[in-house]
Amino acid sequence: MAEKEYVTYGKKSGCGCGCGMTGASQEITGCRFSLAPMTDRFVEVILGAIEKVDTSKVWKATDKLSTVYRGKQIHVEDALKATFVQAYQDGVHMTMEATFSKGCPGDTDADFILKEDDIPVNEAAIKDIHFPVACKIALYPMGIENYMEHIATVVNHAIDMGIYEGSSHYCTILNCDVQKLFEYFHDVNTYCGKELSHYIFEITCSVNSPTAE
Amino acid sequence: MAEKEYVTYGKKSGCGCGCGMTGASQEITGCRFSLAPMTDRFVEVILGAIEKVDTSKVWKATDKLSTVYRGKQIHVEDALKATFVQAYQDGVHMTMEATFSKGCPGDTDADFILKEDDIPVNEAAIKDIHFPVACKIALYPMGIENYMEHIATVVNHAIDMGIYEGSSHYCTILNCDVQKLFEYFHDVNTYCGKELSHYIFEITCSVNSPTAE
Numbered sequence: 208m209a210e211k212e213y214v215t216y217g218k219k220s221g222c223g224c225g226c227g228m229t230g231a232s233q234e235i236t237g238c239r240f241s242l243a244p245m246t247d248r249f250v251e252v253i254l255g256a257i258e259k260v261d262t263s264k265v266w267k268a269t270d271k272l273s274t275v276y277r278g279k280q281i282h283v284e285d286a287l288k289a290t291f292v293q294a295y296q297d298g299v300h301m302t303m304e305a306t307f308s309k310g311c312p313g314d315t316d317a318d319f320i321l322k323e324d325d326i327p328v329n330e331a332a333i334k335d336i337h338f339p340v341a342c343k344i345a346l347y348p349m350g351i352e353n354y355m356e357h358i359a360t361v362v363n364h365a366i367d368m369g370i371y372e373g374s375s376h377y378c379t380i381l382n383c384d385v386q387k388l389f390e391y392f393h394d395v396n397t398y399c400g401k402e403l404s405h406y407i408f409e410i411t412c413s414v415n416s417p418t419a420e
Numbered sequence: 421m422a423e424k425e426y427v428t429y430g431k432k433s434g435c436g437c438g439c440g441m442t443g444a445s446q447e448i449t450g451c452r453f454s455l456a457p458m459t460d461r462f463v464e465v466i467l468g469a470i471e472k473v474d475t476s477k478v479w480k481a482t483d484k485l486s487t488v489y490r491g492k493q494i495h496v497e498d499a500l501k502a503t504f505v506q507a508y509q510d511g512v513h514m515t516m517e518a519t520f521s522k523g524c525p526g527d528t529d530a531d532f533i534l535k536e537d538d539i540p541v542n543e544a545a546i547k548d549i550h551f552p553v554a555c556k557i558a559l560y561p562m563g564i565e566n567y568m569e570h571i572a573t574v575v576n577h578a579i580d581m582g583i584y585e586g587s588s589h590y591c592t593i594l595n596c597d598v599q600k601l602f603e604y605f606h607d608v609n610t611y612c613g614k615e616l617s618h619y620i621f622e623i624t625c626s627v628n629s630p631t632a633e
Binding site for chain 1: 570
């Protein structure tokens with residue numbers, strides 16, 4: 208009988224955090240996301256958006272479940288925002304599920320582009336496009352006991368920005384213009400990138416939902 | 421100027437874990453999920469599925485972003501499985517994003533139904549329905565240093581069940597029949613409910629994707 212190949216997360220030695228792994232040495236922020244335009248033309252909507260996004264400053268890969276961008280935080284955020292904004296169509300209900308992450312002990316120095324500049328390459332084309340977005344967020348600071356405090360900081364920042372709609376089971380609900388929402392995502396990633404060794408920031412954005420408020 | 425109402429996660433006293441909160445005293449498993457049928461008929465598909473699901477053994481609430489079921493683990497799993505299976509339509513690409521969670525220190529003894537029996541009320545109607553599902557999963561054991569070990573245990577269980585397709589950035593990919601997939605979700609929730617004080621188990625299921633393997 209062939210031996211099974213198991214994963215070994217947490218079983219290697221040499222780290223100080225108990226996880227047994229070292230992670231990437233580079234400052235790689237990643238985002239895995241999926242667009243779901245609820246229309247018969249979903250392929251056209253997704254491909255049409257992708258065509259308009261400049262992904263030259265991030266590493267990217269697509270599989271049948273989602274697309275991943277990896278690189279410098281600002282460029283990953285820029286590519287994600289451009290993909291979402293370019294996929295938006297008047298009257299078409301669409302959701303986007305996205306997972307920002309940085310610092311996973313299982314990460315490696317592979318599959319990334321780290322540009323030296325900080326000029327978001329898509330911003331000029333999308334900065335004047337406005338539409339309202341309903342959004343749920345959840346932050347997972349890993350490996351620390353006081354994770355709830357960091358979650359509170361991030362939620363309270365949404366309150367300060369005036370985009371907080373309320374707390375619900377397992378998430379926080381936001382409601383605002385798309386430009387302000389991505390500004391908030393940037394603030395959260397900046398805070399978490401500095402304060403946390405490993406975090407996951409889950410978001411789901413929804414536009415043109417027919418469900419009543 | 422009116423004072424802002426901030427959230428206070430992690431700022432109260434009295435807990436032993438550093439989070440500052442006590443959580444629910446009951447064994448409440450929750451699941452927040454969203455269906456995304458990529459068709460012009462998405463409202464009909466979602467409402468048609470909901471009509472066929474018996475949710476008498478869980479607490480439920482729907483907002484414009486998602487639906488939440490809360491209650492005993494087995495009944496929450498049963499209601500979610502029924503919703504997904506009943507929403508399935510031949511040839512229609514659909515995704516379902518779902519967040520299982522238990523043990524959040526911010527949770528309270530509210531919004532739940534805890535039935536004494538363990539008989540899943542929807543299972544008889546759906547147990548013989550089969551279709552292939554592509555799925556990505558991510559487990560977040562909160563508040564502990566050795567979280568990677570628990571993730572490895574859960575991934576290795578997928579390998580043992582023969583449903584593991586591979587590891588990718590920020591998730592693990594599974595591929596199998598819908599019946600086996602929900603059996604796996606049950607095993608993961610059972611393991612995490614016993615071994616972890618607070619966990620989040622994120623899944624995204626996809627059917628009938630036109631994207632090539």
